[in-house]
Amino acid sequence: MTAVITSNEKIRExxxxxxxxxxxxxxxxxxxxxxxxxxxGTYWMPAIPDQEDPHTHISLFYDDRxxxxxxxxxxxxxxxxxxxxxxxASHIISNVQVRELDEKSGDCTVTSNFHCFLYxxxxxxxxxxxxxxxxxxxxxxxxxRSKRVDIINCDATLNTIIIYI
Amino acid sequence: MSYTEQQIADMVQPTKVxxxxxxxxxxxxxxxxxxxxxxWIYIGHESQVPEKGSYMTLNYxxxxxxxxxxxDNDVHVLHNRCGHKGAKLxxxxxxxxxxxxxxxxxWRYRLDGKLLGVPHLQGYDGTDFDKDDPQYSMxxxxxxxxxGFVFATMNPNPPDLRTWMGGAADVMxxxxxxxxxxxxxxxxxxxxxxxxxNWKMFIENLNDTMHPMxxxxxxxxxxxxxxxxxxxxxxxxxxxxxxxxxxxxxxxFEETGITGFRFGHHYDGGxxxxxxxYTLDPEYEAAMLKAYGxxxxxxxxxxxxxxxxxxxxxxxxxxVQNIRVVRPIAYNKTIIETWSFxxxxxxxxxxxxxxxxxxxxxxxGSMVGPDDLTAYFRMQEGLQSQASDWIEMHRNFAxxxxxxxxxxxxxxxxLDVRTQFSAWREYMTEAA
Ligand code: FES
Ligand SMILES: [Fe+2]
Numbered sequence: 001m002t003a004v005i006t007s008n009e010k011i012r013e014x015x016x017x018x019x020x021x022x023x024x025x026x027x028x029x030x031x032x033x034x035x036x037x038x039x040x041g042t043y044w045m046p047a048i049p050d051q052e053d054p055h056t057h058i059s060l061f062y063d064d065r066x067x068x069x070x071x072x073x074x075x076x077x078x079x080x081x082x083x084x085x086x087x088x089a090s091h092i093i094s095n096v097q098v099r100e101l102d103e104k105s106g107d108c109t110v111t112s113n114f115h116c117f118l119y120x121x122x123x124x125x126x127x128x129x130x131x132x133x134x135x136x137x138x139x140x141x142x143x144x145r146s147k148r149v150d151i152i153n154c155d156a157t158l159n160t161i162i163i164y165i
Numbered sequence: 166m167s168y169t170e171q172q173i174a175d176m177v178q179p180t181k182v183x184x185x186x187x188x189x190x191x192x193x194x195x196x197x198x199x200x201x202x203x204x205w206i207y208i209g210h211e212s213q214v215p216e217k218g219s220y221m222t223l224n225y226x227x228x229x230x231x232x233x234x235x236x237d238n239d240v241h242v243l244h245n246r247c248g249h250k251g252a253k254l255x256x257x258x259x260x261x262x263x264x265x266x267x268x269x270x271x272w273r274y275r276l277d278g279k280l281l282g283v284p285h286l287q288g289y290d291g292t293d294f295d296k297d298d299p300q301y302s303m304x305x306x307x308x309x310x311x312x313g314f315v316f317a318t319m320n321p322n323p324p325d326l327r328t329w330m331g332g333a334a335d336v337m338x339x340x341x342x343x344x345x346x347x348x349x350x351x352x353x354x355x356x357x358x359x360x361x362x363n364w365k366m367f368i369e370n371l372n373d374t375m376h377p378m379x380x381x382x383x384x385x386x387x388x389x390x391x392x393x394x395x396x397x398x399x400x401x402x403x404x405x406x407x408x409x410x411x412x413x414x415x416x417x418f419e420e421t422g423i424t425g426f427r428f429g430h431h432y433d434g435g436x437x438x439x440x441x442x443y444t445l446d447p448e449y450e451a452a453m454l455k456a457y458g459x460x461x462x463x464x465x466x467x468x469x470x471x472x473x474x475x476x477x478x479x480x481x482x483x484x485v486q487n488i489r490v491v492r493p494i495a496y497n498k499t500i501i502e503t504w505s506f507x508x509x510x511x512x513x514x515x516x517x518x519x520x521x522x523x524x525x526x527x528x529x530g531s532m533v534g535p536d537d538l539t540a541y542f543r544m545q546e547g548l549q550s551q552a553s554d555w556i557e558m559h560r561n562f563a564x565x566x567x568x569x570x571x572x573x574x575x576x577x578x579x580l581d582v583r584t585q586f587s588a589w590r591e592y593m594t595e596a597a
Contacts, residue, residue: 045530047354055517057353058505061530066391066402073387074532080383081543082535157357157500160535 003097022091030072045149085121106137177590181555187363193496200592201226205316207479212350221259235276242308242317243278248301278303333430336473340483345456345510352507362541364493371472372433372581374418384532385412410439421576429476429588438471440484448512486519503527
């Protein structure tokens with residue numbers, strides 16, 4: 001897939017949204033994060049490279065709004081023992097490319113590379129891979145309709161992934 | 166060896182076990198030799214090697230093995246070791262090959278492991294090397310399958326697999342009978358989840374019905390809290406049937422009951438379980454009705470177990486059609502694999518629900534499994550304390566009922582762990 005050439009201004013706007021989302025996950029603040037998604041938004045982390053479907057193959061995450069709402073509450077629930085530890089992350093996003101663009105609506109598909117260090121329970125774990133965001137125009141801003149997170153070691157033996165990457 | 170037979174036997178008492186079982190690397194090594202090499206260990210499902218030449222690799226304890234289908238359609242479990250200098254012959258998780266060929270000096274083997282060819286063989290002329298001597302072939306493990314589930318053992322005189330499974334085989338039968346065609350196949354891949362704990366902590370939790378209302382309270386309350394905000398008439402969600410039962414009361418779990426067998430196997434549930442109230446998919450029901458008739462269908466679907474352990478390596482959920490496989494790495498490290506199964510002849514919605522369950526409950530990113538794991542690694546770390554050498558398992562002791570081939574007890578009984586540890590003691594002392 002080749003990148004779509006688009007204006008500097010447009011790219012800037014898209015990048016700002018990706019950074020804003022990453023900042024929510026750095027803290028992490030899922031209450032702010034969820035507002036960046038549309039009502040029919042999804043968050044998907046496949047368990048194999050090039051996975052085609054979240055329903056015919058296992059995934060590490062596949063949350064729609066319902067599960068995002070449950071996870072948002074669970075993440076700060078005082079009885080969740082696995083959340084009894086500080087969770088801190090640092091995301092770097094680069095290689096942002098617009099792959100598809102509907103000139104009329106402004107809706108677009110954007111890919112980017114990310115590196116994320118996640119600190120959890122005295123351990124720092126690096127994750128790296130590719131994001132694919134589907135963005136839709138909502139008034140004067142963009143919202144995320146879907147985010148696909150392909151970590152490069154998705155099919156390896158992994159430990160707990162305590163939060164969205 | 167620093168432990169005598171008697172010392173090992175004494176580590177397991179009727180109502181308590183010694184903490185060394187979790188903290189001592191030497192006990193772990195002995196367990197590998199005496200339990201894991203003598204029990205039937207789950208390898209994989211025949212559907213994972215569907216064609217001639219299909220193989221899958223795994224570690225059996227520390228031993229690299231390969232399950233492979235040969236040209237006569239027989240499935241073998243072979244040591245994944247070249248007969249020459251020992252290189253692993255295949256090193257991908259799965260694949261398909263016409264024959265084994267070593268990456269180092271090119272020795273070739275038939276799919277059943279027999280050595281076929283050695284390059285430049287004349288160099289061996291006049292030596293006592295004999296290519297047809299079985300010691301130079303890939304070594305075969307004793308394996309047997311039950312309804313497609315393949316187990317292997319290094320025990321030279323194992324009981325046959327069906328006898329070893331005892332009454333716990335009913336649950337594997339039930340898993341397969343839930344398919345309109347009476348067969349299941351592995352589908353939708355695997356999750357491999359590293360657990361920084363002893364392997365026994367994972368299997369002891371399977372029928373631990375005293376933990377869900379504590380450990381899983383957060384996800385249950387989060388789900389219920391969100392459901393409350395939904396307008397009346399919102400569409401039904403499988404998640405709303407899967408998550409809340411984890412918060413069921415002590416009384417509910419009490420009713421499910423626990424059944425234990427020889428060799429350490431056990432299950433909870435039977436008449437009812439936390440999976441009993443799942444909505445029956447109408448298309449699936451129709452397929453089942455057609456295949457079995459009403460009476461038999463009801464018999465199959467009303468046998469409702471939760472987790473069934475085939476000690477020490479496999480736990481299955483017949484009502485959900487997923488399994489978890491235990492792969493011990495060290496005394497404080499275990500890999501848990503989650504595999505999902507398709508019911509042959511059932512609509513795709515059934516596999517979709519199985520995968521939803523695996524993801525929601527067992528995945529590395531789930532809101533359930535990580536809370537269980539937190540309890541395990543805290544035990545692993547807490548047991549470093551010498552405050553006490555013992556871990557108790559008294560609950561309902563002497564109130565379980567002994568039947569001819571099984572023990573049955575209330576759902577919150579420690580019958581399950583006592584069943585495991587009597588097998589542990591038998592393997593650890595008898596096999597020496
Ligand atoms: S080690 Fe396999 S051919 Fe030499
Ligand atoms: Fe649990």
